[in-house]
Amino acid sequence: MMETTRLMKVLLGAVACLAAGCASTGITVEKPGVSLRSVEVAEIELDSQTFVLDFDVINPNPFPLPIRSISYGVELDGFRFASGETQGEFIVPANSDSEFRITVDLDLMRTAPQLMFIVRDGVYRDIPYALEGRFAIDVPFANPVSFRNEGSIRLDAGELAAGRSE
Numbered sequence: 001m002m003e004t005t006r007l008m009k010v011l012l013g014a015v016a017c018l019a020a021g022c023a024s025t026g027i028t029v030e031k032p033g034v035s036l037r038s039v040e041v042a043e044i045e046l047d048s049q050t051f052v053l054d055f056d057v058i059n060p061n062p063f064p065l066p067i068r069s070i071s072y073g074v075e076l077d078g079f080r081f082a083s084g085e086t087q088g089e090f091i092v093p094a095n096s097d098s099e100f101r102i103t104v105d106l107d108l109m110r111t112a113p114q115l116m117f118i119v120r121d122g123v124y125r126d127i128p129y130a131l132e133g134r135f136a137i138d139v140p141f142a143n144p145v146s147f148r149n150e151g152s153i154r155l156d157a158g159e160l161a162a163g164r165s166e
Helices: 002-024 108-124 157-162
Strands: 033-044 048-059 065-076 079-092 096-107 127-137 145-153
Touching: 033 127, 033 145, 048 079, 048 108, 065 096, 079 096, 079 108, 096 108
Parallel strands: none
Antiparallel strands: 033 048, 048 096, 065 079, 065 127, 127 145
């Protein structure tokens, strides 16, 4: 009986040490740089429009970043253009860059007035954008990595007018 109690104390001590060690060995991931490269019209319907957003990602870490999912929010000229979460399943090489695409479907009945002005103005001037989100990294003990960026982008008149299908 005494031996069982002693064995339990040793096991609990080992589990406590292991838990403390795991908590202190969380992987530190430097924030990647993310920027919006392009906004393209993929499809135009009577009541909806599909856009493809292309992003560039720069990984400043000395190890690859396997991205499991992306939550994002994009504003164009102060208008909340798109937000959501998508499964990523791509790898950004160590100390390198990569890209990813997100397809966004918008309800034109709800967004038409604001979107019409942004698209019209974006052909003639740079449109400011704000981008924020988080990458879920597929690495044990790694916390999600947030990103935030602001910049400007010029919309391509040919692609917007024609509505490109893929």
